[in-house]
Amino acid sequence: MTRQRQIILEELQKDYSHPTASVVYLKVRRRLPHISLGTVYRNLEILSEQGLIKKLELSGTQKRFDGTLSEHYHVRCFKCGRISDVSMETLTALDEKLSEMCDYEIIGHRLEFIGLCPKCKKNKKHAHKTKTTTPISPGNIS
């Protein structure tokens, strides 16, 4: 466990925004100005293999990381790209149901809700300023 890996882990554990690798990089660089982007990628990968953080495969082009290990679903704002946690229980029954209906051996599922976040709901005219990712066209939830 190197200093840089420790700090990447710490920064992720106190960040609830499901940051992308480059956001983690920016935050970590405040404490380690000479760290390289490659080191951040490498360690995010290693930490998620070790089960200390989670790598999220949500929609959008960039991977996101979560220092919270509990299982939970996410909502994405289709306007500003913000990701929030959802406190809905895990739907294990879905996997069992599908197991009986198809010839795959089901081991799990990914569920991501799409919606409009409170901030974007207010400023419907112009999207919320701290936009982080590409918006989703509402007709394309697939």
Added chain:
Amino acid sequence: MTRQRQIILEELQKDYSHPTASVVYLKVRRRLPHISLGTVYRNLEILSEQGLIKKLELSGTQKRFDGTLSEHYHVRCFKCGRISDVSMETLTALDEKLSEMCDYEIIGHRLEFIGLCPKCKKNKKHAHKTKTTTPISPGNIS
């Protein structure tokens, strides 16, 4: 509607494998050997904007396209990357449930099952040969 757009659409409509842009390109090139990859990307984008095909945002790095317009979920084999359709009814109740639980205005969700396809179930020793995409590590269904 140009000849190339027509053929891209046709090839997609008779392909049930949820192909990526480059797979569509390879197939279309059998009929139009001089078509460029950029044209394929451009037309897949246009056709999905027009609602003639669907652009799928599944896990993995590449986008996939579907000539079948009906709404349905998908299963992905975590070993070989194959995508199959799932004949489970759309769970609109989930969106309503979440609407009451959180402050987002929910407009839909994305659900993708992860499992082991019949072919990979048989050849458990070595993954199925017609592998198309990177496998998913079973510990990382997020």
Added chain:
DNA sequence: CATAAAATGATAATAATAATCATTCTCAAG
């Protein structure tokens, strides 16, 4: 047929991530 708008093919550009590699760090054994 003319012609304006749209699309094409070729190519370059971008964005996110992964790989390479010489140098530096970490940590357990002495």
Added chain:
DNA sequence: CTTGAGAATGATTATTATTATCATTTTATG
């Protein structure tokens, strides 16, 4: 403590998927 092997780092380059540019060609329409 020192040390030495293996792992990790920073700098850099490479890869992969996708998008943008642009001169030329095609399409649809009057």
